[in-house]
Amino acid sequence: MLLKIWEILSKYYVDILIGVGYTMLVALIGTVVGLVIGILIGVYRTIPDPRNKTALVFKKIGDWLLTAYVEIFRGTPMMVQAMVIFWGFAELNDGMTLDVTVSGLIIVSINTGAYMAEIVRGGIISIDKGQFEGAHALGLTHTQTMFNVVLPQALRNILPSVSNEFVINIKDTSVLNVIGFTELFFVAKDIVTQTYETFPTYLLVAIVYFILTFGISMLLRFIERKMDGSKNYKVLGSQNMDAESFAREARNG
Amino acid sequence: MAEKTTPYLQNDDSTAADVGQPIVKIEHLGKSFGDHAVLKDIDFAVNKGDVTCVIGPSGSGKSTLLRCINLFEKPTVGRILFHGEDVTATRKPYLLRQKVGMVFQSFNLFNNLNVLHNCTLGPRKVFKMSKADAEQLALRHLKTVGMDAYVNAKPRQLSGGQKQRVAIARALCMDPEVLLFDEPTSALDPEMVGEVLSAMKTLAEGGLTMIVVTHEMSFARDVANHVVFMDGGVIVEEGAPAQIFDDPREERTKAFLSRNKAVN
Ligand SMILES: Nc1ncnc2c1ncn2[C@@H]1O[C@H](COP(=O)(O)OP(=O)(O)OP(=O)(O)O)[C@@H](O)[C@H]1O
Ligand SMILES: [Mg+2]
Numbered sequence: 160m161l162l163k164i165w166e167i168l169s170k171y172y173v174d175i176l177i178g179v180g181y182t183m184l185v186a187l188i189g190t191v192v193g194l195v196i197g198i199l200i201g202v203y204r205t206i207p208d209p210r211n212k213t214a215l216v217f218k219k220i221g222d223w224l225l226t227a228y229v230e231i232f233r234g235t236p237m238m239v240q241a242m243v244i245f246w247g248f249a250e251l252n253d254g255m256t257l258d259v260t261v262s263g264l265i266i267v268s269i270n271t272g273a274y275m276a277e278i279v280r281g282g283i284i285s286i287d288k289g290q291f292e293g294a295h296a297l298g299l300t301h302t303q304t305m306f307n308v309v310l311p312q313a314l315r316n317i318l319p320s321v322s323n324e325f326v327i328n329i330k331d332t333s334v335l336n337v338i339g340f341t342e343l344f345f346v347a348k349d350i351v352t353q354t355y356e357t358f359p360t361y362l363l364v365a366i367v368y369f370i371l372t373f374g375i376s377m378l379l380r381f382i383e384r385k386m387d388g389s390k391n392y393k394v395l396g397s398q399n400m401d402a403e404s405f406a407r408e409a410r411n412g
Numbered sequence: 413m414a415e416k417t418t419p420y421l422q423n424d425d426s427t428a429a430d431v432g433q434p435i436v437k438i439e440h441l442g443k444s445f446g447d448h449a450v451l452k453d454i455d456f457a458v459n460k461g462d463v464t465c466v467i468g469p470s471g472s473g474k475s476t477l478l479r480c481i482n483l484f485e486k487p488t489v490g491r492i493l494f495h496g497e498d499v500t501a502t503r504k505p506y507l508l509r510q511k512v513g514m515v516f517q518s519f520n521l522f523n524n525l526n527v528l529h530n531c532t533l534g535p536r537k538v539f540k541m542s543k544a545d546a547e548q549l550a551l552r553h554l555k556t557v558g559m560d561a562y563v564n565a566k567p568r569q570l571s572g573g574q575k576q577r578v579a580i581a582r583a584l585c586m587d588p589e590v591l592l593f594d595e596p597t598s599a600l601d602p603e604m605v606g607e608v609l610s611a612m613k614t615l616a617e618g619g620l621t622m623i624v625v626t627h628e629m630s631f632a633r634d635v636a637n638h639v640v641f642m643d644g645g646v647i648v649e650e651g652a653p654a655q656i657f658d659d660p661r662e663e664r665t666k667a668f669l670s671r672n673k674a675v676n
Contacts, residue, residue, distance in 0.1 A: 210503070289516065289518050289519075289520035290520065290522065290523065292484065292514075292516065292520055293516065293519075293520030293521065293522060293579075294522070294533075295484070295506065295509060296482065296484075296509055296513060296514040296516075296520075296583070297509065297510070297513070297533070297534035297538065297582070297583070297586055298506045298507070298508075298509040298510030298511075298534065298538045298586065299506065299533075299534065299537055299538060300506050303537050303538075307522075307533055307537060308522050308524065308525075308533075311524040312523055312524045315524070388566070391569075392526075392562070392564040392565040392566070392569055393564055394561045394562060394565075395560070395561045395562075395563060395564070
C-alpha cells in the first residue's frame with residue numbers, strides 16, 4: 160500500500176504540486192478578498208442611521224441588498240453557486256466561458272464574503288461601547304473611529320474565525336472541480352483515470368489536504384500570539400531623559 | 413454638501429465679540445427617554461476658567477446633562493450654544509467634540525493602543541499633526557499627570573488610577589476649551605482617588621475650564637468655583653461652593669448634603 164502511494168507520489172508529484180498551488184491560491188485570495196468584503200459590509204452596517212430622509216432610504220435599501228447577498232450565499236451550496244455563476248456568465252456572453260481560475264477566485268471570494276460579513280459584524284458589535292465613545296469624545300468621525308480603534312480590536316478578536324474560514328476554503332475549493340478548475344481534487348481524479356488506483360490516490364490526497372490545513376492552523380495561531388505582543392512593558396526611568404529619546408524608546412518598545 | 417462653515421471651527425476662542433460671553437450656554441434644555449423625562453428645563457452657562465462641579469443623587473440626570481453638552485445625547489427640547497452659536501442640531505457633532513473633551517468613569521482608553529498612541533491618535537487624525545509633534549505633545553501632557561514613564565504600556569497593564577490619568581492626558585492633547593468629567597473617580601479603589609483628583613486640581617489651577625460630575629464633596633468644595641446641585645432632572649440650587657455647602661437654601665440640598673455627610 161505504502162509502496163503504491165509512493166509510486167503515485169513520485170510519478171505525479173508535479174501535478175500534485177500544481178494542484179496544491181491552485182488550491183492554496185484560490186483559498187488564500189478568496190479568504191483575503193472575502194475578508195475585505197466582510198469588513199466593508201460590517202462597517203457599512205454599523206454606520207449610524209442618517210437623519211436626512213433620502214439618505215436614510217438609500218441606507219435601508221443598501222442594508223436590504225446586503226442582507227439578501229449574505230443570506231443567499233450562505234443559504235446555497237458553493238458547488239451550485241459555482242455552476243450558476245460559471246454557466247450564467249456563458250449564457251450571457253453567447254457561450255463564451257470565463258477563465259476557470261478567474262471564476263474560481265470570484266466564486267470563493269464572494270462566498271467567503273457572505274460568511275465574513277457576519278463574522279466581522281459580530282466582531283464589531285462585541286467591542287465595548289466605551290471604545291466608540293472614547294474616540295467620538297476626541298472628535299473622531301465614525302470612519303476614523305472604525306479604522307483606528309474598533310476594527311483593529313474586532314479583527315484581533317475574529318482572527319480565530321478568519322483562520323477557520325481559510326481552512327474551510329482549502330477544503331471547499333475541491334468543489335470547483337465541477338467547473339473544471341485544476342485544484343488538488345481535480346488532479347486526484349485525473350490521476351485515478353490514468354492509474355485506476357482509486358484508494359491510494361485519495362488517501363494520498365487526504366494526507367496532503369491535512370498537511371495544508373494543519374500547517375495553516377499552526378501558522379495562524381502563531382500569528383495570533385505574535386499580535387498579542389509581550390506581556391510586559393518597560394517603565395521608562397531616568398527623569399532627565401528628553402522628550403525625543405522618550406518618544407524614540409516608546410516607538411521601539 | 414455646501415454647508416456653511418461654522419465659526420467655531422475657524423476662530424480662536426478669544427475674539428473681541430467673545431469677551432464676557434460664556435463658552436457653553438444651555439437654554440431650557442429637556443431630555444426624555446421615551447416618556448421618562450430625565451432633564452427638565454435646564455438653564456446653565458460655563459464661562460472661561462470656570463470649574464463647575466455638578467452634584468446630586470444617583471439618577472438625577474447629571475450624566476445625561478454632561479452627555480447633552482458634547483452631543484452624545486440629543487436634547488428633546490432646548491438649545492445648546494457654543495460661543496453663542498446654536499449647535500443643538502448640527503450634523504457634524506464631531507467638530508464640537510474637538511473643542512469639548514470628555515473624561516469617563518470607565519476611562520475608555522483604546523485597548524489596542526499603548527499609552528503614547530492613545531494620546532497621539534486624536535491630534536494625528538483630527539488635526540493631522542505630524543507623528544513627532546503629536547508625540548512631543550503627548551509626552552508633555554503625560555508628564556502633567558505623572559504618566560510619562562508608562563508610554564509603552566497597554567491599558568490593560570495599568571491600574572485604574574493610572575488609566576484615568578492617561579485618559580485625562582489624552583483629552584488634554586486635543587487642547588479642549590472645556591473638559592467634561594463624568595464621575596472620574598467613581599470606578600477607582602479608594603487609594604487611587606487621590607492621585608486623579610490631584611491631577612485634576614493641577615489642571616483647574618492652570619486655568620482649564622472644567623465641568624465635573626462628582627460625589628467627592630471635598631473636591632467640589634476646594635477646587636470648584638461654582639457648584640450645581642441637581643435632583644429629579646432639575647437644577648435645584650447653584651452657587652459658590654461655600655454657599656452651597658455651608659448655607660444651602662433649599663431643603664433638598666440640605667437633605668442631600670446631610671445624607672452625604674452621614675456616609676462619608
Ligand atoms: N439611554 C437611556 N435610556 C433610558 N433611560 C436612561 C438612559 N440614560 C439614562 N437614563 C435614565 O435617566 C435617568 C438619569 O440618568 P443619569 O445617568 O443621567 O443619572 P446620574 O445623575 O448620572 O446618576 P449616577 O449618579 O448614578 O451616575 C436615570 O433614571 C436613568 O435610568
Ligand atoms: Mg452618572
